[in-house]
Amino acid sequence: xxxxGNDIVSFAEINPVRTTQPAFYKxxxxxxxxxxxxxxxGKLISFxxxxxxxxxxxxxxxxxxxxxxxxxxxxxxxxVVTVDRAQKVDTLLDPDDxxxxxxxICYGQIIAAGAELSFESFLCxxxxxxxxxDSMAAGKSHQGVRRIADPSPQHQxxxxxxxxxxxxxxxxxxxxxxxxxxEHGVPSISDVQxxxxxxxxxxxxxxxxxxxxKM
Amino acid sequence: MxxxxxxxxxxxxxxxxxxxxxxxxxxxxxxxxxxxxxINSANLVDIIIDAEAKYDIEIDYDSADKMVNVxxxxxxxxxxxxxxx
Numbered sequence: 226x227x228x229x230g231n232d233i234v235s236f237a238e239i240n241p242v243r244t245t246q247p248a249f250y251k252x253x254x255x256x257x258x259x260x261x262x263x264x265x266x267g268k269l270i271s272f273x274x275x276x277x278x279x280x281x282x283x284x285x286x287x288x289x290x291x292x293x294x295x296x297x298x299x300x301x302x303x304x305v306v307t308v309d310r311a312q313k314v315d316t317l318l319d320p321d322d323x324x325x326x327x328x329x330i331c332y333g334q335i336i337a338a339g340a341e342l343s344f345e346s347f348l349c350x351x352x353x354x355x356x357x358x359d360s361m362a363a364g365k366s367h368q369g370v371r372r373i374a375d376p377s378p379q380h381q382x383x384x385x386x387x388x389x390x391x392x393x394x395x396x397x398x399x400x401x402x403x404x405x406x407x408e409h410g411v412p413s414i415s416d417v418q419x420x421x422x423x424x425x426x427x428x429x430x431x432x433x434x435x436x437x438x439k440m
Numbered sequence: 441m442x443x444x445x446x447x448x449x450x451x452x453x454x455x456x457x458x459x460x461x462x463x464x465x466x467x468x469x470x471x472x473x474x475x476x477x478x479i480n481s482a483n484l485v486d487i488i489i490d491a492e493a494k495y496d497i498e499i500d501y502d503s504a505d506k507m508v509n510v511x512x513x514x515x516x517x518x519x520x521x522x523x524x525x
Contacts, residue, residue, distance in 0.1 A: 234482055243486070252485050252504065277482075284481060299481070300505045377459060378478035410475075430480055 229424040229438050230289025230342075230357035231368060232281040235431035236274070237351065244273045253301035254279055261308065269311045269329055274348060278331060281355040282306045282344050286335040288411075288426050289342060289357040295409035297338055308333040311348075352430070356437045364423075367392055368437040376432050385427045385434035389414075396440055414438060441521060443469075446514045453490045457483040469511030491517060497524060 243249045250259070254276065262275050270278065283304040291297050311331040331346040335357075346355040347370070356368050369392055373384045386404055393402050393414065401417040404425065414423040425438040441449075451464060458464055458477040473479045479487070488504050491497075491513070497520035499507075507513045 238480070239482065240486070243489070249485060249489055252488060252501070280482060298505055300501070302501050430482060 227359060227364065227424055227439055228289045228292040228357075229426040230285040230287070231355060231426045231428050231435055231437035232284035232288065233352055233354045233370065233428045233430050233433050233435040234277040234281050235352050235433050236277070238431040239277060241273055244276050250276045253283065255302055255305065258306055265308060265311060269313065270331070270348060274353060275308075278308070278346050278348060278353050278355070279306045281346060281353050282333065282335055283337075284428075285344060285355040285357050285426070286337055286342050288428075289359075290338050290340060291409070292407075292411045292424060294338060295407070295411070304335055304337040306333060306335050314347075352433050354428075354433075354435050359439065364439040365396075366437065366439050367396060368435070370433055370435045372432050373434055374432070378429075381429035381434055382427075385429055385436055388434060389425065389427070389436040389438070392436070393440075414440075441518070443514050443518065446517050446521075447510065449494060450491070450510065450513055450517070453487060453494055454479070457487060467510050469509070469514065471510045473507070473509060473513075487513075495521060497521060 258279055262272055283301045283306060286304055287297065287299045309332050311329050313328060314330050328350065329348040331348060333344055335342045335344060343358045344355050345358055346353055352370065354370050358366065369388060371388050373380065390402060403415045403417055404412055405415045406412050412425050412427060414425045423438055423440050425436060428435045451467065454477065455464060457479045460478050463477055471477060473484065474481060488499050488507065492499055495517055497517065499516060499520060503516045507516055
């Protein structure tokens with residue numbers, strides 16, 4: 226069974242002073258995760274961004290796993306993240322998607338609920354966006370980030386779905402798609418004609434919305 | 441503190457993190473912080489830290505995990521206030 230998980234954190238929406246205070250980040254980062262920052266090659270990313278990179282990895286993996294385990298509780302300290310490497314990116318990964326000012330890609334793993342997942346995080350001065358990678362599952366991964374004008378929850382929800390539908394129309398030229406939710410609120414893409422469903426993950430924070438799906 | 445008193449103070453803690461002020465005014469113990477108040481999950485840690493400062497308590501990791509809806513938040517705060525006595 227394939228799944229999808231992504232999460233975005235807008236740096237405009239977080240408190241940078243609080244972020245670097247141990248009383249704050251120790252609520253969701255383990256001592257080992259904190260100490261791993263010192264081992265990151267080249268200190269490419271700030272500690273503030275590192276904290277939110279790990280948060281987004283934990284959130285994205287929670288969304289990925291929740292599809293299989295609906296009663297799963299998001300307990301951040303039980304989602305253990307290791308960042309293997311961070312590298313600077315000079316070109317956009319996918320010219321169809323809007324990923325402005327992408328500066329770094331970070332790769333790593335998360336161990337949680339008896340599973341080990343890989344992730345990729347896209348980090349720039351404005352946000353960090355993490356996507357869970359499931360190389361064992363068939364299909365191609367698709368993801369995107371977009372800036373929106375109105376950050377109200379209803380607008381975020383509408384815009385991220387519109388954005389995802391635009392991508393779907395490019396991936397599959399034919400077909401009518403809809404979004405459905407399980408009884409536990411986990412979203413899927415429904416191909417109305419074929420009846421097939423595909424896992425999708427939505428996220429939004431402030432003026433950014435993002436999605437990931439595999440098809 | 442009674443549950444009603446904790447709720448009144450809790451509204452002030454939550455207020456900066458929700459844009460749904462109408463819903464906030466009418467919250468009850470079943471109100472879900474994320475689904476109903478549309479609080480971003482990244483702000484849940486802020487709420488825990490602010491609640492700790494407001495009530496002069498320490499909320500451990502296991503207790504923090506339970507703070508999903510308003511009733512759970514009141515349970516945890518009430519428990520920590522009792523432990524403090």
